[in-house]
Amino acid sequence: MTDQPGDFGELAMNLHNQSNVLATVDGVLQFAVEALHYDHASVLLMQRKHAQTVAATDEVITSADQLQIDLGEGPSLLAITDHDDVLVEDTTTDTRWPKWAPTAAANGIRSALAIRLFTAHSTSGALNLVSSEPFVFNEGDREAAHLLALHASIAICSARMEANLHQAVDSRKEVGQAVGRLMQRYGLSAVQAFGVLQRYSQTRNQRLREVARHVIETGNLPQ
Missing domain, CATH: 1.10.10.10 (Winged helix-like DNA-binding domain superfamily/Winged helix DNA-binding domain)
Known part of the structure; x- marks a missing residue:
């Protein structure tokens, strides 16, 4: 986790200066891994009522995202539809998703944190963080992830509006x-x-x- 509050201010400026939605999302993930030191990160965005991974740091989390989409259950989908954030402390003991959790555990995913990306008008998707170790995400990590998601939500919304305007x-x-x-x-x-x-x-x-x-x-x- 970052020790420098100014890092988030620098992130906001960098995201504001990105040329399109994909570049904005890449900036979010780069910050999550390099500044906040999360193992794996991705962003799922809603595309015509369907969730789709638009960027990810690696294949580990891409597979974890796709597993949720294929099974129709998991922390990211719950965050998008019903919760501001969803924490999975250990996939081997979590019983909320009887199909996703054991499969994720078998694939090496032990803990996960999904943060809803939204503005006052709409939900755009979810920021997803996963780790191969259980009980990784403490309260400080959740607060930092929420702040990151807030910056990401605003930047993605702005980028989409600008893209729509240009179109x-x-x-x-x-x-x-x-x-x-x-x-x-x-x-x-x-x-x-x-x-x-x-x-x-x-x-x-x-x-x-x-x-x-x-x-x-x-x-x-x-x-």
Whole structure:
């Protein structure tokens, strides 16, 4: 565990400066291992209502995460759905997950700590820490992990919002270009051209951006 409170301030700045969600998550895991000295760390994020490991320090915790996903039970899934944090002191004696715990123990996972990643508006996933030794995580470790998860939650939320913003801006640009092409080719007004794109999007059950991209690339509306 880190002895320098300033380390978390430096972490916050580093996470804020990351270019995308994956880089943000990698920064969290690097800090967990190097500054907090946890053995293995990963981040599960919710992707369209399904949990997925988006980054991990090694194959040990990747396998532990996938085991939870495959079995539909485990500390990380419980943290995401119902608890702020879930501590497993010893997988050989924990009876909450009759399938996951003994299998994890057989694979060398003896203790685990899962911290929910969330903001005021939504849950994004879980920060997962595991060890090959039982009874590893003390109260100080839990407090540090919660602080790390807080920084991670904010950074991931910001990165996702920025990514969505960039996607929205790019989409508007493409729709605008397609509107211009239709106006020029068919002598339509901007309102009429946009209406044509909307109708094609609805009748073909395609995203407006996809229809716009087709017009830009081919000069024609989809057949």
